[in-house]
Amino acid sequence: MERFRRLLTEPLVLASLAILVLLGVGEFLSPGFARGGQIARILTVSAILGLVSAGQALVVIGGREGIDLSVGALISLGALVAGNVMSGENGAIFSAILAAGGLAFVIGLVNGMGVTLVRIPPLVMTLGMMGVIQGGLVVLSRGIPSGNAAPALMTFINRPLVFGLPGVLFVWALVALAMWFILRRTALGYAIYAMGANERAARLCGVRTGLVRTLLYGLSGLMAGLTGVCVIGYTGNSFISVGDQYVLPSVIAVVIGGVSLAGGTGGYFGVVLGAIALTLLQSVLTTLQLEFWGRQLIFGAVLLGLMLLYGRTKRLRV
């Protein structure tokens, strides 16, 4: 019994179970929900969420109350920049990725420096940055949607490439592989965990905690910028608040995946499952014709419920 309970609170098990249950519920509510084409579409949306959650996961694992609330604004920024650089030209896709990713990376580094050098709490720093970017977007675009995706990018993200799966899924797989490699096969990865577990101890072992943490926020920015490119590829054109809807889900996906908000634990595989589970939940709620606010309510409740569940099992040990 005890073991059964322990198993149930194991994040990976929980996320997998959630996926199965949601598939069943979806199929029950609207037959055809769990079919091939529909699954591919859900995976595509999951991939987009999964990409920003990768950066979010790194920041959270790094500890000291790490969180990046500016990812939503950075996605909007990435989409806008990419859309304007591309302006529908296939030839400009590469420069669009470079411009959107590069800009978001630099902004992420600024987040990181605010957190490490000025010691602004991450919540405040990234929230402030979110406001700055959103304001900047309004000023730059004068509120008028501009820029559109190149056809090749849209095909890559929306149309099946191999095995009926769109190209973006293979990008996601590559990112997952890279995340695994960084976290489990590089000294940097273990330094991130060490720092999340006990920053002072990590520093005393020779880890450059300030530098690593700054880099983590930079990477989170980079991933958000690239996600912005995918978002505009998914929808064709963008509006200035297109990224806002990703902020809360990126945090929830990380938590479902078993990354403690206190830092120092978890891996990306769980986050992948978390992103899929969350996207499924979103689809089910859409099937139920729940409005945006209704979905927001359920998402918030899921996050709090998870904190309750994991928080109980990970009580401070005395």
Add this chain to the structure above:
Amino acid sequence: MTAALTARSVQKRFGAAVALSNAALTLERGEVHALVGANGCGKSTLSKIIAGTVQRDSGDIVVNGAPLVLSSPAEAEANGISLFYQELSLIPQMSVEDNIFLGREPRNGAGFVDRKALAKKADALLQRFAPVAGRGLNSKARVSDLSPDQRQIVEIVKVLARDPDVVIFDEATAALDHRQVELFFRIIGEMKDKGVSFLFISHRLAEVFAVCDRITVMRNGESVDDFVTAETDMDTVVRAMVGDIAHDLDPAPSTDFTSASARLVVQGARGQRLQDVSFSLRPGEILGLGGLQGQGQSILLQSLFGAEPLTGGRVLIEGRPVVVRTPRAAVRHGFGYVSGDRGRDSALQGRSIFENMAIAEWVAERRRLVWPGRLQARLSEIAQSLNTKYPSLDAPIDALSGGNQQKVFIARWLATNPVVLLLDDPTKGIDLAAKADFFRLVRNLAAAGAAVLFYSSEDAELIGLCHRVLVFNSGRIVAELERAELTSFNLTGAAYGSAA
């Protein structure tokens, strides 16, 4: 008259690991009772069960003749039981007084916390330790600004503030120097006369024999022997603890270093609590830092390691001046640093034993890529040479007993093959046998050419291990004792010699 507390055939498992198989003890009213045994034998687990922070699987605990079932520390406290936690339980961001009265703040008529009464009570309690408290320990100070010994004093005060009938001290003296310990024992004596009972856990047998009336010995989760202190001796107790021989520390071999040139030279070092510290250290030498607690020994070690700033002076390695501003630079210069404050400085909580051991090695060797499998064999060999008791390298560090954790952190630095090893009260919490193993490893390292700086709050360790000891007072070196002059008497004399 009934005993204050009796524990009978207490059992506890953590998953597959058996922490207690048959623990038992009887604590009479107004006695100081020692609980001793090797690292990981179950002392802390038994204490936590008595204090309600860990639930037992089976067995009885009887308090004042009535069986006791506890489900929380608050219930234990209501029954007059108070525990001093080996891994301190203070909240670093809070003030000393708030920590002392955490959860039991005095209230005024309106039900609000009565800050004045709280401050007054805290001051009165701290006053008892005033002669040995050192700089900066007052009721308003933030706990994170305190030194390890000061935090230990606050934790003791926190326990005493609860007016307990039964007090368990789990390695409460590990960071205290002998002057602080003496005062602490005097306070215990006064309370004992008023009928308070104490369970006293320590790896320092001299202290056990100085303060305890009776001794219970545990081995592998089982209570194996009971002694009346006055009717036994240390050898007998040690034999009961380890099952066979006593581990004596053989005196350090006197080596002639005059030929070798200095590995580390410190000239006129100054820092926040250091004044004009100069010395040199040759390869193979084990140099002790002595004196009362908090006279600059730890600060010196941390400054050399780049964790605290030096404001003046020069440091030379192999004759070349170096500036070490970060621990990373120190590690790259071949320094290793073992802290005595493992919770704050060493433990990567929640991470595996393997990661906890390997992390410094990766930095020292400038690794970018790591293949976890590759280091396993070497690390487990080092851990085993310290007799570390652990289920597997993949188990989380938190599952180890306090002493076994400390062995992991020592192994962490031994693995880097340091050329200068800085030891900052490193034996805190490790048992006698492991201490002997550790000293042997340090000697071997020195014999292979490493230079060792060793601070200990225990004079016996300095005498047992060092070739030479620098005695500190108020951030300066006030005396230098050569091997031949290294006696407890001389160390104490020098420490007080020009004490402020």
